[in-house]
Amino acid sequence: MMAMADIRGTLPAPARIAAGGPTTLRAGFIPLVDASILIAAAEFGFAQREGLTLDLVRDVSWANVRDRLAFRQFDIAHMLSPMPVASMLGLGSNPSPTITPFSLGRGGNAITLSARLFARMQEATGLSETASALDNARALATLLGVMREAGELPPTFGMTYPFSSHNYEFRYWLAAGGIDPDRDVKMVVVPPPLTSDALAAGAIDGFCVGAPWNMVASERGVGRIVAAKQDIWPSAPEKVIGLRPDWAQSHPDTVSRLIVALDAAARWCDRPENHDALAEILADSRYINAPVHIIRHVLSGEFSLDARGNRRVIDKYFVFHEGHANYPRPSKALWIYSQMIRWGQAGFSDAGARAAASAYRPDLYRAALPSSAMPQDEDVRIEGLSETDRFMDGFVFDPAHLKAYAEAFPVRSRLAQDRGVEDV
Amino acid sequence: MSHLDLTILVIDENAVRAAIIEEGLHEAGHRHVTIVHEVMGIARLIETLAPDVIIIDIENPNRDMMEHLFQLTRSVSRPIAMFVDRSDTAAIEAAVDAGVSAYVVDGLKKERVKPILDMAVSRFNAFSRLQRELADARSALEERKIIERAKGILMKMRGLSEDQAFTLLRQTAMNEKKKMSEIAQSVVTAAGLLM
Numbered sequence: 001m002m003a004m005a006d007i008r009g010t011l012p013a014p015a016r017i018a019a020g021g022p023t024t025l026r027a028g029f030i031p032l033v034d035a036s037i038l039i040a041a042a043e044f045g046f047a048q049r050e051g052l053t054l055d056l057v058r059d060v061s062w063a064n065v066r067d068r069l070a071f072r073q074f075d076i077a078h079m080l081s082p083m084p085v086a087s088m089l090g091l092g093s094n095p096s097p098t099i100t101p102f103s104l105g106r107g108g109n110a111i112t113l114s115a116r117l118f119a120r121m122q123e124a125t126g127l128s129e130t131a132s133a134l135d136n137a138r139a140l141a142t143l144l145g146v147m148r149e150a151g152e153l154p155p156t157f158g159m160t161y162p163f164s165s166h167n168y169e170f171r172y173w174l175a176a177g178g179i180d181p182d183r184d185v186k187m188v189v190v191p192p193p194l195t196s197d198a199l200a201a202g203a204i205d206g207f208c209v210g211a212p213w214n215m216v217a218s219e220r221g222v223g224r225i226v227a228a229k230q231d232i233w234p235s236a237p238e239k240v241i242g243l244r245p246d247w248a249q250s251h252p253d254t255v256s257r258l259i260v261a262l263d264a265a266a267r268w269c270d271r272p273e274n275h276d277a278l279a280e281i282l283a284d285s286r287y288i289n290a291p292v293h294i295i296r297h298v299l300s301g302e303f304s305l306d307a308r309g310n311r312r313v314i315d316k317y318f319v320f321h322e323g324h325a326n327y328p329r330p331s332k333a334l335w336i337y338s339q340m341i342r343w344g345q346a347g348f349s350d351a352g353a354r355a356a357a358s359a360y361r362p363d364l365y366r367a368a369l370p371s372s373a374m375p376q377d378e379d380v381r382i383e384g385l386s387e388t389d390r391f392m393d394g395f396v397f398d399p400a401h402l403k404a405y406a407e408a409f410p411v412r413s414r415l416a417q418d419r420g421v422e423d424v
Numbered sequence: 425m426s427h428l429d430l431t432i433l434v435i436d437e438n439a440v441r442a443a444i445i446e447e448g449l450h451e452a453g454h455r456h457v458t459i460v461h462e463v464m465g466i467a468r469l470i471e472t473l474a475p476d477v478i479i480i481d482i483e484n485p486n487r488d489m490m491e492h493l494f495q496l497t498r499s500v501s502r503p504i505a506m507f508v509d510r511s512d513t514a515a516i517e518a519a520v521d522a523g524v525s526a527y528v529v530d531g532l533k534k535e536r537v538k539p540i541l542d543m544a545v546s547r548f549n550a551f552s553r554l555q556r557e558l559a560d561a562r563s564a565l566e567e568r569k570i571i572e573r574a575k576g577i578l579m580k581m582r583g584l585s586e587d588q589a590f591t592l593l594r595q596t597a598m599n600e601k602k603k604m605s606e607i608a609q610s611v612v613t614a615a616g617l618l619m
Contacts (some may be wrong), residue, residue, distance in 0.1 A: 063487040067505055067525065071516045094505030158498050161488050162495040189492040191485035234496060345495065 021254035022075065022105035025055040028065045028079035031058060031288045032192060033211040034108045036278060037320055038078055041265035043281050049264070050257035058286070061191065062161045063093075069242055076241030076258065078104065081237035083337045084359035086163040088376040089337070089346055099248060100240035100328050101255060101364035102262050103384070105269075105320040108238060108301055109166060109229040110214040110308030111173055113140070113206035115306065116198050117155060118224035129310050133231035134392055137177025140226075144184050157181075158190035158198060168339040169232050170208035175411035176232075176393040182343075182413055200221050211298040211318070212290050219294065228303070228314055233384065233391045235323075237332040248364065259368035266321035275299040308322070324375040328360040331380045334399040341406040344413035348403045430532075432540060433475035435463065437484060441551045445479070448547045452539065467493055477537060478527040479544050487525065494527075499618040504528050515541070522548040567605035574608035577615045 017057075027042075029035040041047045042054035059065050062080060066087070069077045079100070086131040087098040095255075111133075112151065121127050121139040124146050131139070157174075159166040171181045181187055190198050195207045206223075207213075217223030229236055241262065248255050268274055279299055283292035297304070301317030319325045337356035340346040362379050383397040384390055391397070397405055406412070432454060436442040442459045449457045458473060460466065463486045470478075470493065480487060505527055515538070519526070522545045527538050571593065579591040593611070597604040 060483055060485040061487040061492045063505070064482060064525070068520065071520060073517070073520055093491060162492045187492075189486075189489040191488060194485070374432070 018061070021251040023077040024055055025252070025254070025258065026055045026057060026073070027076045027078070028057050028068055028074040029291075030060075030061050030065065030192070031105060032078075032108070032239070033282060033288065033295060034104055035078045035287070036269050036282060036318075037104050037262055037266045037326075038241070039281060039287055040269050040278060041261045044265065044268065044277075046265040046268070047180055047258075047261045050260060050261040052254070052257055055214055056286075062164070065242075066096075066098075067094050069098065069244065070094055072244075072249045075243075075247060077192055077242045079240050079242035080161055080164045080166075081240050081332065082163040082165065082168070082340070083161075084240065084242050085333050085356050086340070086345075088355045088359040089340070089352060090355075091340070091345060092163060093226045096246050098153060098242045099245045099359055099361045099364075100242055101248070101361045101368075102241045102259055103237060103326050103328050103332075104239040104241060104262075105266065105318065105325045106235055106238055106323075107316065108211040109152065109169055109236075110225050110303075111170060111206065111208045111227040112195075112199070112209075112214045112217050112223040112225050114204075115222060115224050116201075117143075117205050118226065118306075121269065129305075133173065133227035134176060135181065136226040137173050139177075140174075141178045141184075144179060154185050156186040156203070158188055158195055158204040158207035158209070160209055161189060162345070163340075165229075165236060165238055166208040166210070168336070168343075169229060169236060169341070171343060172232050173208075173227050173392070175409065178411065180411050196220060196222065202398055212288065212294045215294050215298055215304060216290065218304045218306050224306045225303060225312075228317065230314055230317065233389070233390055234316075235332075235383070235389050236337065237329075240328065248361075252367070255364055256368035259365060263321075263369055263373070266326050269320035270322055272300070287312045326365070327375055328362050328365055329375075329379060329381070330357040330360045330362065331383055331397075331399050333360040334380065334402055335383055335397050338397065338402050341403070342409055342412045348406065353399075353402055374378050426453065428453045430454070430476040430536060430540070431473060432458070432474060433457045433470070434544075435461075435466070435478065435480040435484065435486075437461055437481065437584075438473045441481075441548065443548045444551050445544055448543050452543055454540070463489060466490075467496075476529045476532060477540055479540075480525050480527070482520065482523045482525040490527070515545075519545050522546075522552070524548050528591075567608075570605055570606045570612060574611040577611055581615070583589050600608070 027038060028039055038054065039056065040055050047054045057074065059068065062083065065077045065079060066083060068074045084098040084100045086092050087095045121143045124143045125139040127135065127139040147154070157170060159170050161167065174181045174185065179185065188204065190204060190207060192209045192213050195209050195213045198204045199207065199217050200220065200222040214225050218225050269278060275296065279292050279296040282288050282295050283290060288295065300316055301314040303312045303314060305312055333356050334353060337346065337353060341348050346352060366374060380399050385396055432449060434442055434445050434457065439461050442461060446457055446459050460469065482492065505525070519541060524544050526541055574593060575586060575589040578584050578592060579586060584592065593604055593607055597607045600607065
């Protein structure tokens with residue numbers, strides 16, 4: 001119980017006994033490093049301190065997580081940030097109202113191409129080992145031109161779910177390099193734990209997925225990491241905690257306790273001195289079931305780009321709390337909506353924008369935590385303005401002009417271009 | 425059109441369970457049933473088959489791939505996850521517990537779909553029962569083997585007859601309130617240490 005001793009110093013408040021409301025919460029999760037906050041809250045006493053027991057249930061697909069939350073098998077769930085937005089917009093095959101009061105941090109995603117494809121990019125363009133994410137995307141565009149002329153089939157790229165940060169980040173990176181993800185390549189869904197094997201077997205030529213699966217592929221020598229989320233947009237929303245709005249409304253006290261527990265767990269996860277203990281737990285077969293040294297490297301952002309020893313250290317690759325990473329900012333939900341419009345998943349309407357923004361609930365976050373923990377800027381802010389938070393193509397997202405933003409991208413879905421304005 | 429005219433696609437990596445479901449659907453009179461064991465090439469199959477109902481094992485990680493597929497083909501028809509009638513929570517719980525997930529084409533009446541899903545749920549459960557029984561039978565066999573070995577050890581080391589060795593094991597198990605196989609296991613372990 002070394003873990004309890006660790007937090008005692010930072011959390012002097014005694015354990016609270018929940019007043020009414022459920023105290024045992026069934027929480028669904030997918031084995032990924034970005035489930036850390038949830039796992040740490042359950043394993044290191046943060047939930048217990050708030051009088052809550054988190055019953056963590058590992059699941060195999062995002063569709064299952066969504067359905068089990070909707071069908072009340074889960075009270076809360078580790079979800080992709082676009083999932084509540086899609087649900088509120090009525091997209092997908094089981095759109096049941098879902099909100100998030102808490103983001104599970106930033107970071108963890110990367111794009112990996114097969115070692116073979118990367119070697120061909122180097123051959124075709126003289127691309128250096130230390131090229132930027134944008135240079136890598138442009139080199140891929142050049143190679144795709146060569147392949148097309150030679151009559152070769154376009155490469156197949158894997159991502160995790162149609163409404164995922166991975167889908168939008170992969171597409172953002174491809175499009176920034178001038179590649180049309182719907183025309184120039186083939187996008188398929190591959191479950192995260194299978195990505196490395198699928199790459200090794202040649203079933204896919206690249207993928208965008210969360211940690212630790214990029215590093216698993218690069219250390220095996222089958223893949224080359226060509227972009228990290230930090231390169232695409234550092235504060236792009238990643239995973240969130242999803243809830244049913246009716247459940248949140250009926251149990252406000254439980255929701256507040258949950259947020260307090262997650263907040264404490266997130267602060268704990270951010271501290272490097274806790275990373276050994278965190279990596280140890282995450283590596284366990286109940287959770288991620290991956291080598292502990294890989295998870296340790298992931299937590300410190302030490303990247304093996306390939307198996308030949310090319311390394312890159314990404315500062316703040318995983319941010320669990322710092323910089324208001326847990327704040328469920330509605331402008332992030334609106335950015336997700338802009339990408340859904342860009343790629344033809346949704347049409348634009350004012351009602352759609354309202355529905356998308358309503359998936360992110362800063363009011364619940366504010367109700368649970370002291371004002372000192374709150375960001376000082378607007379809930380709906382212009383994204384990509386700050387020097388340290390640029391989009392890789394230099395675009396700036398002003399939610400007030402969402403439709404114009406989505407339409408201004410030189411590469412976007414032709415479906416979206418035909419679609420124009422419509423109700424969702 | 426009766427519910428028997430519906431086109432049903434069953435995706436199950438477990439060939440035995442798939443066969444059990446297929447049999448159940450045929451017994452119920454369904455004529456348009458397709459069974460696949462892997463998701464390779466599933467996109468084309470769904471396009472040509474245009475199933476009204478898709479039944480897929482809930483533990484199949486490829487459900488996310490299906491979700492992507494429905495996004496691409498949604499202009500044709502919109503498949504709804506699980507159930508037409510969401511208020512029927514008991515039925516949904518039974519399905520999830522059994523490990524069944526399903527997609528149903530939007531607009532299909534629940535009376536037409538429910539018998540199919542009920543059948544899938546009961547067959548999934550029957551299959552789990554079968555697996556449990558098989559596992560029980562296997563462990564019973566293991567237990568018998570270990571008791572035989574313990575008996576042999578006692579006969580050799582203490583010069584007992586087979587009946588006496590058996591009685592000794594049973595009596596010891598009763599005295600210690602343990603299973604005979606547990607006592608037998610201790611005998612085998614102890615013998616391994618001593619010899």
